[in-house]
């Protein structure tokens with residue numbers, strides 16, 4: 001690996017020279033070994049050359065931040081997240097550094113196209129979905145806004161999993177994304193911290209100490225994220241667990257090689273994959289260990305840095321923000337307390353004040369089953385000292401509540417950090433558990449939801465008791481996405497059109513997009529917009545053909561739903577509509593029910609199902625079964641196609657989103673905390689068909705409510721219908737179309753006569769239908785008919801699409817981060 005150059009190029013010309021020199025040096029490595037200078041070799045060389053430049057900037061930024069903090073009391077943000085869905089890095093780095101043309105010129109003599117090199121890069125898919133991608137967008141905005149910060153995560157060697165499809169069913173493979181090495185990462189061998197699991201607590205001279213058990217070493221790997229309009233960078237520091245002991249030599253000499261290595265494998269298993277299937281006890285243990293590893297290494301790193309900069313622990317809470325991205329790192333307050341009390345000798349009050357000042361927490365879901373809790377038994381076995389500290393936090397907290405609300409034992413039970421088991425609605429399997437969300441709320445000075453509706457519901461439902469106890473603690477910060485990746489890079493054609501129409505100001509201030517609104521009626525702009533969309537659709541059609549063999553028409557309406565497969569997101573509702581449309585086309589190929597010719601549609605679905613989530617996997621299979629029948633029916637032709645694109649991830653999203661006409665955001669109202677996919681689509685000129693849920697609501701408000709296709713029950717409607725005793729069968733009996741759809745799935749029409757394949761799925765829809773698909777089906781189909789109607793009018797459609805883009809300026813993650821700084825991370829927010 002190359003050494004890092006120490007001088008920082010000041011001008012663009014000097015930067016280019018430094019890059020070219022590094023590139024030549026790295027390519028010489030390949031040439032010297034007589035390896036072909038192919039796309040793979042160039043990818044590696046270019047990444048290393050960019051990394052050199054970025055590492056030089058990184059050092060500069062750290063020095064500047066340290067000086068700034070001492071001078072002005074600026075806080076440094078530490079963003080703890082189990083997931084960072086970064087995607088590819090080279091295109092982003094080249095754009096940020098202005099080196100795209102430079103590399104393109106270097107490639108010309110080799111006969112290589114830049115696009116082929118960029119396509120070679122594997123995605124860093126160290127995340128599951130929106131929460132992880134949000135963290136990645138935030139790192140981009142940290143750099144762009146020049147915020148002193150560290151993102152902290154784990155270095156998963158095999159990501160989550162790579163999705164394959166065999167016989168219409170999802171199969172999971174390890175995502176071996178670092179097979180060819182990872183040229184981006186900067187290893188920091190000097191940064192190693194010990195992390196303990198198991199053992200026991202002893203008292204030594206009045207001090208409680210955690211001893212014994214096993215220790216692993218956490219080693220830091222940095223990934224550097226560039227700003228696009230300055231020389232700032234931000235950092236993603238990822239931990240790799242290593243055994244502290246080398247191989248057991250005696251076992252090795254006895255020829256017991258596996259034995260000699262066992263403890264090393266156990267340590268490294270911590271870094272294999274994100275979210276090991278936690279349907280087993282061993283999986284749950286591994287997951288809790290991963291969370292502890294992330295939290296402990298990150299906080300030790302923070303404290304060491306603070307001590308270097310400030311010379312003592314004083315001011316730690318005011319100088320450092322520690323942000324919990326959902327409850328996965330919610331162990332952080334307990335670990336910080338442990339470090340301050342046991343390792344640094346602070347008293348409880350002082351330690352607790354520093355902790356409360358530093359910690360803040362974002363909630364990402366209202367679903368009770370998704371709120372993390374851990375069995376006390378497991379905590380006791382792995383993290384005995386943390387459990388003691390959590391008990392003490394709980395004791396002091398409940399004392400305060402009791403003073404405020406004497407005699408209200410029910411309240412105490414509801415807000416306790418410990419779920420006492422049977423009889424409690426939070427409990428699972430009847431055993432006592434630690435409620436991680438409760439710990440995060442009690443230990444934070446700020447708690448926020450991720451869209452206005454979600455933040456309101458947090459306060460009204462899951463956190464209602466806490467909100468009454470701590471009325472000033474709860475806030476909203478609506479999510480955003482980085483326009484660098486999701487507009488400038490993903491959609492260069494639309495970006496050029498925006499440059500021509502508005503000037504380049506939108507690139508640094510996305511709110512400039514609103515100037516488009518009054519131009520949306522211009523014919524010339526509409527035509528140009530249509531050309532851009534058409535070219536993007538042709539690219540996607542080629543990709544679909546390559547991946548699946550299916551030929552789709554770029555003239556058809558591209559109707560897209562890409563996101564994790566989950567019942568609440570209602571991919572199934574989408575598929576039911578496809579079946580209804582299919583049946584209507586077969587019944588009358590000449591005309592839609594409104595008498596007009598059918599609007600040809602290509603429905604695109606992509607997404608992964610969690611490996612233990614059987615219902616989600618069944619939905620993927622149904623999509624394939626329905627696709628097979630519909631796509632091969634000669635009566636249908638181009639009028640309808642259903643495509644499932646495998647292995648959804650950031651790069652696939654970057655190809656699909658710019659080509660979408662229609663964005664499906666159809667979660668049951670009150671279930672999607674925010675969504676960010678919804679924002680990426682609208683920013684790229686897709687119209688949204690969506691429920692009144694998550695950030696859809698704020699998007700509609702920013703673009704004008706009539707510019708979105710809104711349908712379905714709202715949150716209050718959902719609550720009402722459930723309170724009255726929801727019976728999905730009533731809706732099925734009422735609608736001939738819906739009944740025909742259900743019957744066709746049930747009689748094996750899509751499963752080669754196998755009437756049992758979808759039994760579980762149909763039973764669920766008929767008997768429970770917890771996400772109200774049956775109730776929303778009719779309105780959804782009627783709204784899809786309105787979509788067709790508008791699509792028949794290309795001018796009307798493009799005008800609306802342009803207005804959608806115009807309304808999206810507020811949804812930049814730069815705006816989101818500015819709000820976090822103001823409401824959550826500022827010194828002022830500490831009160």
Ligand SMILES: *Cc1c(COP(=O)(O)O)cnc(C)c1O
Nearest residue numbers: 129130563649650653675676677
């Ligand atoms: C944006 C994004 C998500 C989040 O999508 P939602 O529709 O908001 O659930 C998930 N995965 C990837 C790869 C993304 O880019």
